[in-house]
Amino acid sequence: MATIRDVANKAGVSIGVVSRAFNNYPDINVKTRQRVFEVAKELNYSPNLAAKNLSSKKQTAIGLIASGIFTENKKDTVSYDIFKGVYTAVEETGYELSIYFIDSLKQEQKSYVQFCRERKIGGTILQGIRTDDSYFKEMMDTNIPCVLVDIGTELDNRLIGSVSIDNFSATREAALYLLNRNHRDIVVVAGTEETYVNYERFEGTRNAFQTFDLQLTDNDIIHADFSEEKAYAMTKTYLERKQPSAFLCYSDLMAYGVMRAVKEAGLQIPEDVSIIGFDDLIISDYTHPRLTTVRQDFMEIGRQSAKLLQKLMENNETERHVYVPHQFMDRNSVKTLPPYDVSNQSS
Numbered sequence: 001m002a003t004i005r006d007v008a009n010k011a012g013v014s015i016g017v018v019s020r021a022f023n024n025y026p027d028i029n030v031k032t033r034q035r036v037f038e039v040a041k042e043l044n045y046s047p048n049l050a051a052k053n054l055s056s057k058k059q060t061a062i063g064l065i066a067s068g069i070f071t072e073n074k075k076d077t078v079s080y081d082i083f084k085g086v087y088t089a090v091e092e093t094g095y096e097l098s099i100y101f102i103d104s105l106k107q108e109q110k111s112y113v114q115f116c117r118e119r120k121i122g123g124t125i126l127q128g129i130r131t132d133d134s135y136f137k138e139m140m141d142t143n144i145p146c147v148l149v150d151i152g153t154e155l156d157n158r159l160i161g162s163v164s165i166d167n168f169s170a171t172r173e174a175a176l177y178l179l180n181r182n183h184r185d186i187v188v189v190a191g192t193e194e195t196y197v198n199y200e201r202f203e204g205t206r207n208a209f210q211t212f213d214l215q216l217t218d219n220d221i222i223h224a225d226f227s228e229e230k231a232y233a234m235t236k237t238y239l240e241r242k243q244p245s246a247f248l249c250y251s252d253l254m255a256y257g258v259m260r261a262v263k264e265a266g267l268q269i270p271e272d273v274s275i276i277g278f279d280d281l282i283i284s285d286y287t288h289p290r291l292t293t294v295r296q297d298f299m300e301i302g303r304q305s306a307k308l309l310q311k312l313m314e315n316n317e318t319e320r321h322v323y324v325p326h327q328f329m330d331r332n333s334v335k336t337l338p339p340y341d342v343s344n345q346s347s
Helices: 004-011 015-022 030-042 049-055 078-091 112-118 134-140 167-179 196-211 228-239 252-264 298-313
Strands: 061-067 096-102 123-127 146-149 160-164 186-190 221-223 246-249 274-276 293-295 321-323 327-329
Touching (some): 015 030, 061 078, 061 112, 061 298, 078 096, 078 123, 078 298, 112 134, 123 134, 123 298, 146 298, 160 298, 167 186, 167 246, 167 274, 167 293, 167 327, 186 228, 186 252, 221 228, 246 252, 298 321
Parallel strands (some): 061 096, 061 123, 123 146, 160 321, 186 221, 186 246, 246 274
Antiparallel strands (some): 293 327
């Protein structure tokens, strides 16, 4: 088995240069680095990654800590797309990736900080973590660089960044889409109340309503925890007492549950009830009717998370929050109603 000394001798460089090339140090000439990699490939040499992380002053291991991936809903591909984006960015730069799958509601095994310390992880990406998770709070108090996916933070800490779409603006756009099509009897199907994205989407919805001098009431909101089955059950119950003109859902999964309940109630979409989702999961282009929704590029969110984390780990001056563009997908699940008659509001 080839050693680092064999690579150094054949490449005509020192062992230190080989080590620095594999550790992605910026002071190594591009041609020299390429020569080292070619020789290493020729000799079938692989560096001892564990030893590299233990001995190198520059830690090159990135941790991805993710919660909520063990969902039984096979339609939910969000976490997988984020992972692909993270992996793509990490692979391009020579960093190593360690993954820790947990469940925030059942997490009693090991703290995130402990996970990072044991594996000499130099920085971590947190995805799907609840802000009321005690281990999340512990992570925020360390000196480990960290990027939060879809979690906002007010902490003035240059080691903490975040990546998301502009959830406020995206949901405001979706709500205005309904309001501009003369919908007024709108039910909001919200997600888990404790999550950052749910708060931002609710604020965007409320802002849109205020633009039309309207107010959201508790009777207009269903809290379905981003669950398709819960959205289905709660919509079914809601329709037994009242038929709104539209449902504004904070995830596509919940929109699927709403669509099923609406159809089982003998109503047509969008002729009787309009529905908007959020995420643009792949199945949303194949529902009947095709679901109007907000598209998030989850793979790009993952890629930008890894790129931002590497900048934080390398102490590069950078914006600590990255917004990935979203896109409103205007399809077939919303109907334009006749002009709203304000006089009927008081009758």
